[in-house]
Amino acid sequence: MNSFNDAQQEQLKEIGAYLRQLRLEKGLRIEQITAKTLIRQVLLEALEEGRYEDLPEPVFVQGFIKRYGDALGLNGTDLAKNFAINFFLLDSENKNSDAKQKSNIKNIHIPLAVPYAILLAVASFALFIKLSPQNSAESVAKSKNQSSAAIEKTVTSLQTGASRSSRVFPVEVTIELQDDSWLRVKADGKTAFEGTLNKGERKTWTANKHLTILSQNAGAVLVSANKKEQKPLGNSGRVKQVTFTPESVNSQ
16 A cells, blocks of 8 residues: 655655765765665665655655765755655544544543532531531630630720729819919929919819919919818919828818
């Protein structure tokens, strides 16, 4: 059976004629090429004459061309590339094999229940992991810790607020204006108030060590230290400054 197509037959004749012409130009005998290439002389003669019917498969002929070209001092590899190997039969066999494999794959029937069973198994496993005792214990512990932290924070906040609201200062002075007066109040050395208060206004200040009140109209200012009885800060129309300390307040 002839395995050379028309294009290869033409390529073979052209390449064979070229090799024969180059051999003759170099003054080489066919026997010398046989010795260099180790290819039988009858095959080399068939190659030169383009007698494809006397040659083996195209893949072997391509190898002959390479070795012949190298023997003549040419680049045998490049020369052999000019001869296209016919893979038609091999491709046909591969295509038939691929088609057969695809047909076999199509014939494999996978029951519809199989993918559903796999999906159900995966979902069940995920649910088991989520509801496992360890995870549940960790969740409960985490929830308890969060609840305890929230309760502790709330209790601390309440205690802080209660502490602030129930804090007792050693000195607490309340004044009530019987008439308008300018005042300056200092608690522990810091100015707590400075300005004019009008008749009827009532103010309270606290201090740890001492609280000082300066008034331009002392008689208009009624003072109560640590919730004791109110007394005028001084005489009406007079400037007076009074300092309250824990000792002075408790001795009154």
